[in-house]
Amino acid sequence: MNPAPLPAADMDARDLRVFDAVRELLARHGMQMSMEAVAQHAGCSKQTLYSRYGSKQELMRRVVERHVCRATAGLRGLREDDLRGSLMQFATDYLDHFNQPHVAQACRMISADAAQFPEEARSLWRDGAGTLTLHLAEWIESAIARGQLRHDDPHFMAELLISMIGGQDFDRQRFHMPHRDDAGTRRRWAGFSVDSFLRAFAPAASPQPHSNQLRSFS
Template structure:
């Protein structure tokens, strides 16, 4: 069948497909098919392939959307460090704690040995891309004198590790996760600890 609501915009149709793919990945992991996505989104498989080209391209766009939302406060360095880092930290923890993301992560972890290429693509388009974006932003903060200049990629991985803590382990073993208030408190603790660890020797600017 053809996509319904021919008056809806291309962006709306695209978002409907991404939402469908996200929900199905939480249910089926790497086994999700383009046919299932088309059925859930309410469009034909031919329309889906015409819009995205392949399952790999669709998953890439889905990870890109997730990444764009998570790093929206890190689009440009504006001379401040704590406020945008804290906003990023809270958004990152909220996204990781979303039920569909948590379910997808559990399935990906279990299925990665059976789908190594798909798993590597998810890591490349997700975790590795997130690390690169954060490192780029931290590099700008270091150049501005807000942080000690020292291996931005290492700093980015350290901050991400501090933020996530044991949250993924809680998800893996179905242990109750932190409340939104507790996540924000943890984000503040982690960001402030990171800023102390990477504080410049002689702060020349107010960040």
């Protein structure tokens, strides 16, 4: 049985060293990363890793879970009435994260290994992109309930927004083409994506009474 996930408050310097080692090794070796290599990079024993995290899959899940929590922090931390500000924080955090060189390289390595490790790849997708989309959909659903967005399918809306934010930038990175590698350019794209999304799903305006209806009450 795998141990329960560690609450953020229970993470210590050892956890951070282990998670940093996993991120670095995923960028180098993809899913062929070994627990022995993680232990060497983190300065601990394999026995410590297995006793604390249970398995390599569980360790990778926790690293991805931490990334998702950080990516959605902007949605949880801002006021409910600051819809654009919340989405801008989410969009810029998302773009900044995936533009880190080790993250982009890890994504390339994992994609290359997906056919060889299909179960692990599916788990990473569920715990990463799938969970991120679910959290965003829940946040969008609450905004719909508050009347801030048009009533529609929140899961479709979340997937569409993430696609708009990502654009073609990650494909450009994969093919080693010029991409949005500075914060200012990323922020401008984030603003364009968020504003386009908000225009597309703006709440329907209240219907105005017809002129004949106005005269009937005079």
